[in-house]
Amino acid sequence: MILLSCIVVFLLVFQFGFILFRFSFFWKDHSQEHETELPKISLLVAARNESRDLPALLKSLEELDYPKEKIQFLFADDQSEDNTAEILEEWCIKRDSADWINIGPEEAFSMSQNPKANALSILERKAEGEIYLFTDADCRLPKEWARVMVSCFKQPVGMVLGVTQVGGRNWFSVFQAMDWWNTLGFVKLATDLGLSTTGLGNNMGMSQEAYRKSGGFSGIDFSLTEDLEISKSVRKAGFQVVHQVCGEVLVKTKAERSLLKLLNQRKRWMGGVMTLPWYWKLILGLQFLYFPALAVLIGTFGFPVLLIAALKMALQALFFKVFAKKAEESIGFFPSLLFDFYFLPVTLLTILYYFWPSKTEWKSRKYP
Numbered sequence: 001m002i003l004l005s006c007i008v009v010f011l012l013v014f015q016f017g018f019i020l021f022r023f024s025f026f027w028k029d030h031s032q033e034h035e036t037e038l039p040k041i042s043l044l045v046a047a048r049n050e051s052r053d054l055p056a057l058l059k060s061l062e063e064l065d066y067p068k069e070k071i072q073f074l075f076a077d078d079q080s081e082d083n084t085a086e087i088l089e090e091w092c093i094k095r096d097s098a099d100w101i102n103i104g105p106e107e108a109f110s111m112s113q114n115p116k117a118n119a120l121s122i123l124e125r126k127a128e129g130e131i132y133l134f135t136d137a138d139c140r141l142p143k144e145w146a147r148v149m150v151s152c153f154k155q156p157v158g159m160v161l162g163v164t165q166v167g168g169r170n171w172f173s174v175f176q177a178m179d180w181w182n183t184l185g186f187v188k189l190a191t192d193l194g195l196s197t198t199g200l201g202n203n204m205g206m207s208q209e210a211y212r213k214s215g216g217f218s219g220i221d222f223s224l225t226e227d228l229e230i231s232k233s234v235r236k237a238g239f240q241v242v243h244q245v246c247g248e249v250l251v252k253t254k255a256e257r258s259l260l261k262l263l264n265q266r267k268r269w270m271g272g273v274m275t276l277p278w279y280w281k282l283i284l285g286l287q288f289l290y291f292p293a294l295a296v297l298i299g300t301f302g303f304p305v306l307l308i309a310a311l312k313m314a315l316q317a318l319f320f321k322v323f324a325k326k327a328e329e330s331i332g333f334f335p336s337l338l339f340d341f342y343f344l345p346v347t348l349l350t351i352l353y354y355f356w357p358s359k360t361e362w363k364s365r366k367y368p
Helices: 002-025 054-062 084-092 115-124 145-151 171-192 208-214 226-236 259-273 278-301 303-326 333-337 339-355
Strands: 041-047 071-077 098-102 131-135 157-161 163-167 203-207 240-243 250-254 360-362 365-367
Touching: 002 171, 002 278, 002 303, 041 054, 041 115, 041 145, 054 084, 071 084, 071 115, 084 098, 115 226, 131 145, 131 208, 157 208, 157 226, 163 171, 171 240, 171 303, 171 333, 171 339, 203 208, 203 226, 208 226, 226 240, 259 278, 259 339, 259 360, 278 303, 278 339, 303 333, 303 339, 333 339
Parallel strands: 041 071, 041 131, 071 098, 157 240, 163 250
Antiparallel strands: 131 203, 157 203, 360 365
């Protein structure tokens, strides 16, 4: 037990040292200047009960730095119970390049049992662009987002992921933001190494060719993590997935407002985690096993072991700062040092909640 605990703690400390080394000396920037004319793009958004956040997204769409004649806006209202449909209709009717559909009961789940995948599949039939871009209704896009995302497509790239930041001023939101930096940092490392990772439904692009050859959202098996599943399909179809991290593709989204909503989100994500390759499960499992391993070592060797814990916390905080800086964001070092005090209880509660016999709630719908 002591030897195993030593190995786990060593691996966690080594992990962050390795990531910092990779990010410092082997960082990959996938953007490039276009030598030819910019392609036409289709921007697809599925919305359900988003009247509160949708206006901010629409305002950011109006400010996109991309030729207006080469961008097509497509929205789906997925049986909203608020005035999402009215907001979309009012915005689209003023623009020749924008269209929206109202998904009624007859089209619900017609192409996929995942409602978001279903909505995007229906929208894709209207898409005319060479590149499809995807975001969520509760996001805000930087004006350079479309141009830089498109610039990352070169053969054999079929999918491009951006980077997303969770906003909020209270400590709960701040720690959620760090959790996203942590997760996306691992995604960046894995994609740069050519390993299978995930999609990013609120900040993602696909070539039309990759979408069609992979079978699209309608071709994936039922899952509440449709972005993960379609990234697998894109890879299986022979295309590369890359992760572009810079300020020009930094999308802002909102934090979950309560612990229960956060646990519902994480329970949904855990369903996707359970389908990942074994090495991902091992890596993610080690993040949690570190804490009991550290407790064993403290119980055996005493408080000097806390120096190792302090080193791990410092390397982890430095990892957050370095990764966020690549996205042209600055985060506090002291709050980053405290991340473990959030990560441990939230991860433990997520595991318990995942196995708790309750349904997963997502967008006012419940799933087994």
